[in-house]
Amino acid sequence: MGCSASSAGKSSGLVRGSTLENSGMSDSKNLRIKLVLLGDSGVGKSCIVLRFVRGQFDPSSKVTVGASFLSQTIALQDSTTVKFEIWDTAGQERYASLAPLYYRGASAAVIVYDITCMETFHKAQFWVKELQKHGNPNIVMALVGNKADLEESRSVGHDVAQAYADANGMFLIETSAKTADNINQLFEEIAKRLPRTTPLQT
């Protein structure tokens, strides 16, 4: 598996030639996009997805071992719908060489760190660089500081993260999968930022 995003991933995620990226129909009113979650283990990626997709939070959540696929459709105010096809990957260190399998052709990436742990913020920066190098060039990137409910133990300042996000053309949002704070907003914001034009069908 190559490391670079070889597919001509236009931002709608309507990428052809590779079934992992997509299949089925998507039009300007109904987007279907591939989204990948990246970040150190334990930052809350799986919790974010499960909160978004199922509205649940399980504090005893289990370590992800493989790569899970979940999807969720949201309706926007302009009466368009966006179906997120989400890859929640585990063991990104383990499968470092395989990570491109999951982010290749992705239209959106959610890069998560834990606001109570500086190390996870550094890890997030690693993923940002990785995507800048090898990801879809038009990818919408969200920098997510999760566990915002643990304000008292915060060790990654909002300003620092904001500055980093601005410098790298991403948007920052602080979430809590536990309280559901900003979870839907995260995905709505991504949906809004997705380019609206359907790639040419040839």
Next chain:
Amino acid sequence: METDSARESGEEENGFTQPEIGDDDIDNVAEDFRDGLGLLSPKEKTMEERRNGTLDSDNDSDDNSRIRTVDENGNADDSSRIEVEEGQSDSSRIEVEEGQSDSSRIEVEEGQADSNRQIAEFSSENNNFVEGHKEISEAREHLEDDFSEQEIEVEAPTSPSSSGYAGGRGSSSAASIGSASGSEEIRDALRSGDGVTECFGNGNGEHRGQASWAHGKRYSNEDETSISWRKRKKHFFVLSHSGKPIYSRYGDEHKLAGFSATLQAIVSFVENGGDHIKLVRAGNHQIIFLVKGPIYLVCISCTEEPFQALKGQLELLYDQMLLILTKSIDKCFEKNSKFDMTPLLGGTDVVFSSLIHAFSWNPATYLHAYTCLPLRHSTRQAAGAILQDVADSGVLFAILMCRHKVISLFGAQKAILHPDDMLLLSNFVLSSESFRTSESFSPICLPQFNPMAFLYAYVQYLGVDTYLMLLTTDSDSFFHLKECRIRIENVLVKSNVLSEVQRSMLDGCLRVEDLPGDPTLPSDSLSFRLRRDKNLQVAGSSTGTGRNTGIGGPAGLWHFMYRSNYLDQYVASEFSPPINSRNAQKRLFRAYQKLHTSMHDKDVGPHKMQYRKDENYVLLCWITQEFELYAAFDPLAEKSSAITVCNRVCQWLRDVESEIFLLEASPLSW
């Protein structure tokens, strides 16, 4: 056979009298620890003779026993070339060696009695015979007077001579180990530590040889945890050749760096001499090493499981690691010998601990076979048809399972799924909660199929315990597999397969009580007893008390396990009273495991049948080209009726084979 029966009936009173040993201490040793191990005995010759004697007694063959055995040429032979061993004989060395127990053992596990140091020494005397026989050279160290003798057995591929190596090792010992601290560590690892004596709660006041695998000084700051850590009966460690911890069953790998380094020192010390360390015996602990390139696997156990069994477990542990990472992990060590592997295994602890747990309940771990969920033939065919359909569309393997039992599976042409791969794959999926949450598509490696390459596993649960695994080599085929799953699920729902699966889970598998009577059997007193047993069955199972023949199946049959050698599948009866407590099940599991090991001991040659008796049960193992049968009976069961019942079990399984086995999956269909 009659001669045998006669001799046994004399022994039946106490179950396991051993006149040949004539040592009271040994009589106290639970049979569990001596069975299956007559093979390494210094009395081997006697055993051989006796077996030959048995062979000669063909004419005495009991009419009731319709056991067919297969001779060396694979010819079935009705004249019962049955080789019977009572099991309580011949095993003086091993019994003592392995049976050297302490009182804490009794509470915890196998209910074993005390034995003493004297016996340990006696056993050491006999080692040369055994090791010579096994082409293992032996090095014995006298570390300090205080310490009991430790034996180190190493494989010496170039020279099987034992004495030369032992001498060489002794003289070069200090020099080779190098640094003083290194030698201290080795000694500490091997020495019998006071802390251990204390934590094992042994009150016999004797200084027994036991491995203190905790490095006393280093872990003195965590005494509570370290005591509990030492108390564990079975440790598994994985470390790199540079001594970096990779995995530990108990405790945090990183905190065990010092201990890991000790193990590494032991291994590399022996490896430098061109040999491979295999086994260290320290009192009632065995330390088993498995070297896989840059990865060392170690098991420290006082569970008395046979060496071969523990080695097999280390092999599976290694393969489980390969399933997650592939063998290309070796390259990381080529680039950087101090490579830290733990991040690569992050989050997979549960996979290993679940596998290690399987070593104490799942027969697949030593039978190298899988088991099927019992289903009506038509139901399984319906499932098989759709899986085959999918397998023909570019899926390498399509596997439908319920917990650890196979419902159906299909491989693409010529692709054969090894039972060990199946065990490790299902363990991987079952142990990781995240597979239950959603569908997934994960890189995995099937070590027996191809240890170097990743495959991709699409996994989705179709019910509470029922899950589908579709394996492919194509990393881009997620959506194709997802479609396949939808097709499969639709068919399974329509044809009621999923509800049948649910029902089968509730009904369970074969029960010994249901073993049908044999109409061809002459109506003698035996069949009368069988009928009576059948009537008593309900009452018997409700009382749940030990030793009466009314419990279980006919002729005191308590449990059986049957492996089809053509199919690489096994079936085991449900546990029923009196094998209903977790401990009783584990004890039987271990007894089968020992039986299995002894039946497959290469040094002694193939066994066709063993009949053993102890205070817990009569165990019968019978191996032909076609199958392996393991059966446990009430200790009061008579041998002739036990043999008859075994024949009926085999007949029964033949009659219901289409329901208990997956017949289509076999490369050699029968």
